[in-house]
Amino acid sequence: MPPPPDISAFKRFITAPEDCAALLSSLRSSPEPADIAGVITPLTVDASPRGIIRARPGVHEFLGVADTLPHAFWSPPIGMLLHIAQPDPHSNPTTIWIGRELWPYGPALSQLTPASLFIDAPDAATRLWAAETALRSNAVGLVIADGRAFTRPATQRLQLAASAANSICVLARPASEQRLLSAAASRWLICPAPPPTQGHGWSAQLLRCKGEQPAPHAPRVWRIVIEHETGAFRVSADVEHQPRPAALPALRESA
Amino acid sequence: MWSINLARRRCPPSANPPEALLLTSPHAARELVRARCRAAQHLGVRIGMDVADARALIGPALRIEPHTPERNAAALRSLARWALRFSPRVAPDPPDGLLIDITGTQRLFRSERRLRRLVERALCSLGIEATTAAASTIAAAQALARFKPGAVIKPAEEREALSPLPLEALRFDPHAIDALHELNVTTIGQLLRLPRAALPGRFGADLLVRIDQALGVRDENFTPIRPPVPAIAEISFDGPTTRHEPIHAAARSLIDQLADIMHRRGVGARTISLTLGRADSQPLALTIQLSRPNRNPRHLWSLLRPHLERADIGLGVESLRLAAPVLARIRTRQEPMPTAPRAHPHGEPDQALGELADTLANRLGTHAVARGRTVNTHIPERAFVLEPVLSARRPAPHAAPPPPGIALRPTRLFDRPIPVHATALSPDGPVVRIVWQGRDEPVQSCTLPERIAPEWWRDPTAGVRDYFRIALDNGRTLWLFHEWPHNRWFIHGEWA
Numbered sequence: 036m037p038p039p040p041d042i043s044a045f046k047r048f049i050t051a052p053e054d055c056a057a058l059l060s061s062l063r064s065s066p067e068p069a070d071i072a073g074v075i076t077p078l079t080v081d082a083s084p085r086g087i088i089r090a091r092p093g094v095h096e097f098l099g100v101a102d103t104l105p106h107a108f109w110s111p112p113i114g115m116l117l118h119i120a121q122p123d124p125h126s127n128p129t130t131i132w133i134g135r136e137l138w139p140y141g142p143a144l145s146q147l148t149p150a151s152l153f154i155d156a157p158d159a160a161t162r163l164w165a166a167e168t169a170l171r172s173n174a175v176g177l178v179i180a181d182g183r184a185f186t187r188p189a190t191q192r193l194q195l196a197a198s199a200a201n202s203i204c205v206l207a208r209p210a211s212e213q214r215l216l217s218a219a220a221s222r223w224l225i226c227p228a229p230p231p232t233q234g235h236g237w238s239a240q241l242l243r244c245k246g247e248q249p250a251p252h253a254p255r256v257w258r259i260v261i262e263h264e265t266g267a268f269r270v271s272a273d274v275e276h277q278p279r280p281a282a283l284p285a286l287r288e289s290a
Numbered sequence: 291m292w293s294i295n296l297a298r299r300r301c302p303p304s305a306n307p308p309e310a311l312l313l314t315s316p317h318a319a320r321e322l323v324r325a326r327c328r329a330a331q332h333l334g335v336r337i338g339m340d341v342a343d344a345r346a347l348i349g350p351a352l353r354i355e356p357h358t359p360e361r362n363a364a365a366l367r368s369l370a371r372w373a374l375r376f377s378p379r380v381a382p383d384p385p386d387g388l389l390i391d392i393t394g395t396q397r398l399f400r401s402e403r404r405l406r407r408l409v410e411r412a413l414c415s416l417g418i419e420a421t422t423a424a425a426s427t428i429a430a431a432q433a434l435a436r437f438k439p440g441a442v443i444k445p446a447e448e449r450e451a452l453s454p455l456p457l458e459a460l461r462f463d464p465h466a467i468d469a470l471h472e473l474n475v476t477t478i479g480q481l482l483r484l485p486r487a488a489l490p491g492r493f494g495a496d497l498l499v500r501i502d503q504a505l506g507v508r509d510e511n512f513t514p515i516r517p518p519v520p521a522i523a524e525i526s527f528d529g530p531t532t533r534h535e536p537i538h539a540a541a542r543s544l545i546d547q548l549a550d551i552m553h554r555r556g557v558g559a560r561t562i563s564l565t566l567g568r569a570d571s572q573p574l575a576l577t578i579q580l581s582r583p584n585r586n587p588r589h590l591w592s593l594l595r596p597h598l599e600r601a602d603i604g605l606g607v608e609s610l611r612l613a614a615p616v617l618a619r620i621r622t623r624q625e626p627m628p629t630a631p632r633a634h635p636h637g638e639p640d641q642a643l644g645e646l647a648d649t650l651a652n653r654l655g656t657h658a659v660a661r662g663r664t665v666n667t668h669i670p671e672r673a674f675v676l677e678p679v680l681s682a683r684r685p686a687p688h689a690a691p692p693p694p695g696i697a698l699r700p701t702r703l704f705d706r707p708i709p710v711h712a713t714a715l716s717p718d719g720p721v722v723r724i725v726w727q728g729r730d731e732p733v734q735s736c737t738l739p740e741r742i743a744p745e746w747w748r749d750p751t752a753g754v755r756d757y758f759r760i761a762l763d764n765g766r767t768l769w770l771f772h773e774w775p776h777n778r779w780f781i782h783g784e785w786a
Contacts, residue, residue: 100786110766110786113701129643140703140783141662141674143696152643153676154650155658165650172649174642227765229734235767235785261785266697 083270084223084239084257085119089126091220091244092201094194096182098210099225100237109183111207112225113139115237116179118259118268119205127176131169133162134181137207159184163192170196170204182206187216194218213242220245228258236260292386293325293362295418297355310348313357314341324357359385369418370515376409379514387435389428389512402442425451428512429504433459433478448505453479460500466493478504521559521614523547530569530606534599537566537607541598542591544612549587552614556622558583559614564594566601567609574601578652579680582644583618589645593652647679656680668742670703670782698740700769700783707780712770721760721770726781735761739772757782 088095100112117139122128132138133154154169156162166180170193178197182190185206197204210224221244228238241255254272262269293313312335313325321341330352335344345352366382373380376399379391392405399405402424413420421439425431430448434441437459443451452459455478457467470493475481482501489497502508523544531537541564552558560583566574576597584590651659660676667673711725720736737759744752753773761767769783 110702110784113786114696117696117701131646138676139701140670140699141664142670142694142699143701151662152647152650152679153660153662154654155660156654161654165654168649169646172642172646174646227767229761229765229767235761261696263697266695 083272084115084241084259085121085270087221087241087244088119088203088205089123092203093197093220094190094204094206094218096190096206096208096217096219096222097225098208098213098222098242100210100227109136109209111137111181112237113137114235114261115225115239115259116205116207117144118270120177120179121268122176127174129175130177130179131166131175132179133165133169134207137179137181156181159189163189166193166204167196170200170202173200173202175202178202178204180204180206182208183212185215185217187218191218194220219243221247291325291328291419292366293357293359294327296362296365297325299417300355309351309353310335312341312344312348312352312354314354315357362386367515371518372416373409374515374517376405378517381512381514383432383512387432389431391512391514392424406440406442427504427506428510429460429500430506432461433504445506449482452504453477453482457481460504462497462500463494466497469493518617521548521551521555521557521617522611523551523613524609524611526567526609527607530608532603532606537603537610538595538598540610541594541612542587544610545587545590545594548612548614549585549590552585552617555617556619557617558585558620559590559616560618561614561616562590562594563613563615564598565611565613566603566607567611568604568606569608570605574603576601578648579656580644581647581651581679582640583620584641584644584648585620586641586645589648593648596653651678651680667745669745670699670742674703696785700767700785702786703769703783704781707771707782710770710779710781712772712779714772718756718772721758724760724762724768724770724779724781731762731764733760734763742771759785 097112097115100110116137120130122130130151131154132151133156135155138153154165156165162180162182163185166178169175169178185193185208190206193204193206206219213222213224222242224240224242226238226240228236237259239257239259256272258271260269260271261267294311297311297313310330310333311327312323312330314321315324316322323335323337323339323341323344325337326335326344330344330348333347335347341354363382363384366384366386366388370380370382370388373388373390377390377392377395379393381389383389390409392402396402396405399408406422406424410420410422421435423431423434423439424442425434425448426443426445427448430443430452433452433455434443437455438451441451456476457470457478460478462470470476470481475484486498499508503510525540525544527536527540544564548559548562559580561577561579563575563577566576568574576594578590578593578597580593647659656678659679661679663675663677665673665675708726712721713723714721718739721733722736723733724731739756739758742755742757744754746752753776755771755773757769757771759767760770767785768781769785770779770781772779
């Protein structure tokens with residue numbers, strides 16, 4: 036039987052209505068998770084997928100890549116995950132890769148940080164436990180997990196853990212799970228998008244970003260390309276594919 | 291030979307025929323030989339010789355490794371701890387020896403000769419080529435072990451046993467040895483026949499001291515290493531108990547005691563073992579491994595508790611014994627001033643990551659939590675290995691070069707190369723079409739081949755591979771290779 040809720044504050048409010056202002060101010064000052072607080076800030080025009088994710092502690096979902104093709108197995112967007120995982124001097128470089136499908140090939144990394152851990156978790160429940168444990172440990176800068184078959188309560192647990200520890204969790208899921216409910220702070224659709232010249236790349240479409248409202252001309256689709264010469268990632272907003280008003284409301288409903 | 295032994299253990303020989311091994315270090319813009327194997331010694335290579343000269347003497351079957359005296363000294367100390375099984379008084383004898391005081395312990399091994407054979411055999415089983423000798427003085431034992439291996443002499447036999455040995459055996463000052471060589475004195479026997487009173491004035495006082503020490507006239511002693519004392523905490527109940535609360539409370543108390551012991555020694559545990567003394571059956575040991583040395587009681591309890599809850603306590607537990615058999619030093623850091631902001635408000639990141647790895651590994655299994663390491667090889671499937679975090683070793687100083695990066699290597703390498711049918715314009719030319727997963731896929735673009743030759747010393751039958759990066763019409767970029775001379779095509783990875 037769950038413990039009874041603490042209604043002492045409510046009782047005080049009823050018995051002493053003159054304390055209403057103080058109670059409201061104390062409630063307003065208490066910390067709340069970002070998705071509950073509903074603080075709306077505009078997405079800037081020069082935002083990028085990595086910048087948006089790195090600036091927002093919480094759960095972010097990458098949907099794609101290859102299961103949209105017929106007769107193809109799911110191939111998670113590892114290149115995009117590597118782009119997000121690139122360490123910067125201001126953040127904890129430790130990255131946890133949960134799920135064997137997501138493990139990147141080491142020589143592809145520009146630098147393999149000794150703190151990176153590779154976790155082999157056999158099923159969704161174990162992956163969820165491992166991701167939540169990693170997020171709550173305060174030792175990790177980024178958790179990247181195989182999010183297949185995660186339910187909304189599972190993503191909510193991760194969102195709460197990430198908000199409490201001020202850390203970031205990126206879930207990779209097949210595009211076929213786009214219609215599943217999720218508590219993720221942002222959802223992205225990743226598709227292969229080779230550049231016209233030599234190289235390989237992806238397009239990242241922002242499907243949803245909780246608590247954010249795009250600026251009038253802010254992009255929602257970006258192209259991420261690996262330059263062959265240097266191996267560096269090049270990110271550019273895709274001006275040809277600007278917000279699709281028809282698609283977004285349907286996706287918002289699913290959240 | 292100690293340094294050669296260690297170098298062989300670090301990098302086992304792979305070539306056939308076996309290659310000679312030299313350890314070198316730079317000196318005044320020259321690379322000099324600091325140690326050499328027996329084969330190189332027989333070919334005339336001397337210590338201090340230039341590497342170019344040694345190469346001319348030996349030929350192409352030669353392997354050169356850096357000389358690392360600090361690592362060798364540390365390994366010698368470890369070997370001295372290992373040798374404590376033969377005697378409680380053991381000391382390293384740098385640069386390449388061990389001193390074992392067998393006074394009294396030879397009876398446990400029946401005789402001195404048998405003990406000497408046992409030591410030699412045990413070292414051989416570790417892959418260490420060693421020579422041994424037993425004598426009643428330290429200097430005589432040092433000399434005999436190196437210049438008359440296998441000798442076991444009784445007290446008062448030193449003069450006779452040492453006489454045929456060269457002067458270098460007693461480790462005299464090199465200048466004194468040169469001076470004696472000028473007088474055509476080359477053996478210890480010849481030296482002992484010289485008038486004793488004239489020796490200090492001409493060759494230094496140390497010469498007489500070493501002679502007296504070798505003959506047992508003057509005492510010589512050594513400082514033995516101290517055997518590591520295991521960290522142990524124990525508790526006994528008044529009688530067997532099957533209740534979990536007192537068992538858990540006692541276990542927590544033992545963890546606090548153990549943490550206190552480790553804190554005083556400045557070490558942390560890599561392994562802890564809780565032994566339950568059960569009333570009706572054999573003791574039950576619960577062992578936990580840690581990725582890094584740790585002495586945080588809260589963390590140790592969080593790891594031990596699930597094992598204790600699942601343990602079969604039978605008819606009751608009478609005693610608990612908590613031990614940390616494997617300890618390692620914890621680096622201490624300077625605490626910041628109380629008023630200064632803490633750099634890591636949630637604790638040291640290394641320690642926090644180690645605790646996370648322990649938690650994950652103890653629940654998911656040792657092999658489920660791994661750390662990546664790049665290997666210095668061009669073969670893609672061998673260039674990256676994952677090692678369990680509980681047994682991950684430190685990267686070697688001559689670690690692999692930086693990885694090629696995402697431009698040259700795919701983000702995902704398949705466990706096994708997937709065979710495909712491919713059509714190319716020429717045998718080594720661009721690929722125009724592949725048949726994969728039952729579908730005919732036109733190739734939009736194809737790079738020039740990157741040839742990766744096999745490691746013939748590992749697998750002589752392996753073929754040469756030409757790797758191509760191909761982009762399909764559907765947007766996927768694959769890593770395809772053509773294997774020669776078998777004329778087969780495989781997909782090995784993908785830029786996913």
